[in-house]
Amino acid sequence: MSASSLHDIEAQSSPSSTSDSETSTVLQPARSNQGGVHSDKEHDGYRPCQCEDGLRRLSRPGLNRSESIVARVRSRPTVPRFTHPLAREKTSQDQLVDFDGPDDPYRPINWPMHKKVSTTLLYGLVTMSATWASSSYSAGTDQVAEEFHVGTQVAVLGTTLFLVGFGVGPLLWAPLSEVYGRRIAVLIPMFVAICFSFATATATNLQTIMITRFFGAFFASAPVTNTGGVLGDLFSPAHRGIAMAGYAMAVVGGPTLGPIVSAAVVAQPWLGWRWTEYLTGILQSFILLMAIIFIDESYPPKLLVSKARNLRHETGNWALHAKFEEWDVSISELSRKFLVRPIQLLCTPICLLVALYASFCYGILYMQLGAVPIIFNEIRGWGTFTSELPFIAILLGSITGAGINIANQFWYNKAYHAAGDRAVPEKRLPPMMLGSVLFGGSLFMTGWTAQPDVHWIVPVIGLYLTGTGFNTIFQAALNYLVDTFQMYAASAVAANTFLRSCFAAAFPLVVSPLYHNIGVGPGSSIFGGFACLMIPVPFIFYVFGKRIRAGSKWSKASVF
The missing domain is CATH 1.20.1250.20 (MFS general substrate transporter like domains)
Structure with a gap:
């Protein structure tokens, strides 16, 4: 919409009205009109008329002219409310x-x-x-x-x-x-x-x-x-x-x-x-x-x-x-969908716990940016480049996790077709259930085998399991939120995205002072303990998820 169109709309909707003198100034006739007589076509009511009769019509109550602040600054005349003979007719299919x-x-x-x-x-x-x-x-x-x-x-x-x-x-x-x-x-x-x-x-x-x-x-x-x-x-x-x-x-x-x-x-x-x-x-x-x-x-x-x-x-x-x-x-509509509604969804148990779990795992992934160099460069004495190579183990683990999710998709499809081609959210959770156990155990394994007297392959295996657990949890959580909230899926994903970025931003700052002050093993145990506390989440929703979904106005549409 052009700036002039915005100005015109703003002007016609302004509650303030001008005086008669202002009106006559705005509608100063461009040419004389003997007797103020015009044809009916010229007085159709859909455009301003410059004759005396037209001025009288515009000065009646309900047709007062108004000017906004923008119009005054620009010294531009306002126009009457836009209308059209077909304005009240609905659009046909x-x-x-x-x-x-x-x-x-x-x-x-x-x-x-x-x-x-x-x-x-x-x-x-x-x-x-x-x-x-x-x-x-x-x-x-x-x-x-x-x-x-x-x-x-x-x-x-x-x-x-x-x-x-x-x-x-x-x-x-x-x-x-x-x-x-x-x-x-x-x-x-x-x-x-x-x-x-x-x-x-x-x-x-x-x-x-x-x-x-x-x-x-x-x-x-x-x-x-x-x-x-x-x-x-x-x-x-x-x-x-x-x-x-x-x-x-x-x-x-x-x-x-x-x-x-x-x-x-x-x-x-x-x-x-x-x-x-x-x-x-x-x-x-x-x-x-x-x-x-x-x-x-x-x-x-x-x-x-x-x-x-x-x-x-x-x-x-x-x-x-x-x-x-x-x-x-509408800015208010978009704000409600992507600012207000995500907060409202985070007040539901499914969105809160699933997004919190996925965000915690996402934060652990970025925590490894500081943890891996500490374990393999500072403790084991590897070089700058070689100490970053264990990240390959996380990538390989993620590939394995992707394979698990793909395998689950075939099982999910059977439930999907059996339900009349409708989403069955709980069937997304088995990879997450497996990944929750692998993820929690991997943090303990990596942390307590960081010392040089333990073969380097052991903490690398721990990182591999971290990647496997992360991908199964992360993807299953995203699919579960989309299937659960359906028409509000964009808001649920927005809540998950914001929360996971908060975790990812904080964890790299925490890992270095934590590991240097209390040690890699105890520090990893803290994160591993939180990971273990989250293990029941997918199991609870797998059993009681449908009942919980039915009790929320945001997710009851996914219940059948």
Whole structure:
């Protein structure tokens, strides 16, 4: 909507009215009219008239002219309330543009499988490049601290602020994806994030690093936030679990591969920490270019808007439009959906406990950015690069976890079809039940075998189990929230995203002083104890989940 249109609407809705003198000034006749006589067409009531009779009509009660502050400043005349002879007629169904049936190939869910796979892969790579940036900085924190003469804990704030940005960004990008579509709400923010990656690489002081890291994450959170919505556009519940497994790998791939590559860069004296950021920006640029070329819009309402626009131009029937175009975007509505409603959902037992558990596991994953170097570099004496290699074990464990989730999808499909093609949330939980046991045990195993007198493969196996447990819990939790809250799924995912970013931001700051003060074993036991306390969560919801869902207004729609 143009600025002039906004002005006109604001002016006609203003409660204040002008005096008669102001009215006559605004409607000064452009030409004389003998006797003030006009045709009926000129007095149709749908546009201002400049004759004496027209002025008398506008001065009657109910037709007072008004001016807003903006109109006064701009010295622009106001206009009467807009109307039209057909304004009170409702839109007929024949004028609404929709898909041509459930099998319409234009619908994203009916796209060819190769296009679905390529779209998922590209969005996954964009997501991985964003999460890569969250961890690539960690390998160079010692060099940052040395260059700018600050403590290591201060330098670690670069990672913490990045993860804070990851938590704040979804509050903007999630609503934008439902207004402007997935593609714009992901690719444009990622371009800005790339600019901040290069800005970090060229920073001349610590303040610039911290600011650019935060805003880089704020914009880079767009693909992390909206890729789940893309998968919902492309896949039915019967196939979404497999796609989510691939997406979860992208979420894990960045934090596990980033430190390894960055450590190799930092180990070269002619490169240093700045090249970890240059490399991040280059990687993000290449992936973004591929995404711009090959990714198409997948948000069904936006596709229907494009279809309606093409039909209007082809047929000349300007009444044709998509239902989405009737939506008057409201800031209050978007705020309620992505700010207020997530908080309301967190007051329900399912959303609170499941999101809390997934967020705790996500925080543990980022805690390893500080824990792995302490165990393998400081305690075992490995080199800068080799001490980051155990992250591969977390990645391999995550691949195993993805395999478990995919296997569960086939079992889920049987329950899904048996229920009349309706989601059965509790059937998403078996991988989470297995992963909860593996995850809790892995933290004790890694912590208490960190000493050099224990073979290095033992803590590495512990990290492998951490990756397996994380992926099974993380993906199952996301699927369970989507199936449970259905029409409120976007709000539930927003609550989960914000909460997990808070955990991920805090844990890297905690791990170093905790391990150095009380030891790796006792420190890991604290986190392992919390993980064990969360083990009953999936078991409780597997048994009582349907009853709990039925008792909440947010989730009772998923009960049948």
